[in-house]
Amino acid sequence: MYVSGRGTGGYGTILPAISSYQKERNSNSIVFVVGTNVGRSQEALTKSLKLAELTGVQLPLKFFPDEHNSAKSYIQVLEQVKLPACAIVAVPDHLHYEVASACLEKGLHTLVVKPLTPTVKEAKKLVSLAKKCNVYGVVEFHKRWDRQNRILHDLFQQGDLGLPLYTWTEYSQRKSVPNEIFRTWVEKINILQYLGVHYIDIVRFVTGAEPVRVMAMGQKSWLKEQGLNAYDAIQCMVEWETDSGHTFNQTLLVNWIDPETSSTMSDQKIKFVGTNGRYEGDQKERGVRILLDGQPLEEPNPDFCRAYQTTDGKLAWEGYGIDSIISFLNEVSSIINMKNKPQDFEGKRPTFSESVFSTAVVEAATESLNDRSNWETVCLS
Numbered sequence: 001m002y003v004s005g006r007g008t009g010g011y012g013t014i015l016p017a018i019s020s021y022q023k024e025r026n027s028n029s030i031v032f033v034v035g036t037n038v039g040r041s042q043e044a045l046t047k048s049l050k051l052a053e054l055t056g057v058q059l060p061l062k063f064f065p066d067e068h069n070s071a072k073s074y075i076q077v078l079e080q081v082k083l084p085a086c087a088i089v090a091v092p093d094h095l096h097y098e099v100a101s102a103c104l105e106k107g108l109h110t111l112v113v114k115p116l117t118p119t120v121k122e123a124k125k126l127v128s129l130a131k132k133c134n135v136y137g138v139v140e141f142h143k144r145w146d147r148q149n150r151i152l153h154d155l156f157q158q159g160d161l162g163l164p165l166y167t168w169t170e171y172s173q174r175k176s177v178p179n180e181i182f183r184t185w186v187e188k189i190n191i192l193q194y195l196g197v198h199y200i201d202i203v204r205f206v207t208g209a210e211p212v213r214v215m216a217m218g219q220k221s222w223l224k225e226q227g228l229n230a231y232d233a234i235q236c237m238v239e240w241e242t243d244s245g246h247t248f249n250q251t252l253l254v255n256w257i258d259p260e261t262s263s264t265m266s267d268q269k270i271k272f273v274g275t276n277g278r279y280e281g282d283q284k285e286r287g288v289r290i291l292l293d294g295q296p297l298e299e300p301n302p303d304f305c306r307a308y309q310t311t312d313g314k315l316a317w318e319g320y321g322i323d324s325i326i327s328f329l330n331e332v333s334s335i336i337n338m339k340n341k342p343q344d345f346e347g348k349r350p351t352f353s354e355s356v357f358s359t360a361v362v363e364a365a366t367e368s369l370n371d372r373s374n375w376e377t378v379c380l381s
Helices: 014-025 038-055 073-080 093-105 120-133 147-157 176-181 191-207 320-336 352-369
Strands: 031-034 061-064 086-089 109-113 137-140 164-174 210-219 233-241 247-258 266-274 277-282 306-309 315-318
Touching: 014 031, 014 038, 014 315, 014 320, 031 038, 031 073, 038 061, 038 315, 061 073, 073 093, 086 093, 086 320, 093 109, 093 120, 109 320, 120 137, 120 352, 137 320, 137 352, 147 191, 147 266, 147 277, 164 176, 164 191, 176 247, 191 210, 191 233, 191 247, 191 266, 191 352, 210 352, 233 352
Parallel strands: 031 061, 086 109, 109 137, 164 247
Antiparallel strands: 164 266, 210 233, 233 247, 266 277, 306 315
């Protein structure tokens, strides 16, 4: 879905981003699209052909598997084809370590969709492996590129908000996400790991603080009725500590059982309160409403990943989802051309080592859910 828009009327985020990169750089990229199912590879091929027609950008694409279904197609590509410059790993969360480690071992600079891994143990292994192989490892935390969050970051870093007191986030998606799109593996994750992790990373990005302890509770009702042993909603509190020893609280309210009639796929809001002021960002209602005959009200996000007509009459995808991926591709190019080293991006991008913080919070929250919602200490090692 995220690669090419499977199961949706769109084209995903990753292929449109690579297309925009290709058009902007006039590069000669070859893209290997690797899945597990021949039928879905054909669906992705159909999407890619339409995407090329709309954008005017002809991406040389090769799809795997092309003959027989295989859960290990990525191994075939890594072992048999001329290795590309980098890899973008967009697989179910519990497979992140397996696939990303194989890419790193082949010397590929690697971008992993969030979260890095479900556990700190796996995350730390990837950090060590990336360093050992001298490759760039980063997580696709695209919310860092959202202008609303960049405003929050700048206000805080300038000292305008004062000392942080608390921050509150509500984030939800439609029922079809767990019940249809991710149904085959949704029981292996939870909604905090899938959605809430974005705003755990945002607090780290904005403040530079470290998580201390976590408490979480959740409810299983509607998804349970659908035959899925997964949380409908999770409420989580995280205690953070700044370099100066000041502590503050983050509250996360997340669910993925919004009605299908919701005017957006994602409903997201954040508040951040400090001793000198407050910041509020409504990241659902971004000022655009579309109402057409026979269709429900739509409130599209014009800032994430959307096609806009260019001066040549073709379409180009823009937004912070696109920016995140293009940023990675530009950084890989810079490393290959010896203008930068992987370590140059530490502290500036959501690198593997930086992403250990959000993974640690998610793991502690899962422990709290399994331990009657008791407070759990965040373990970063």
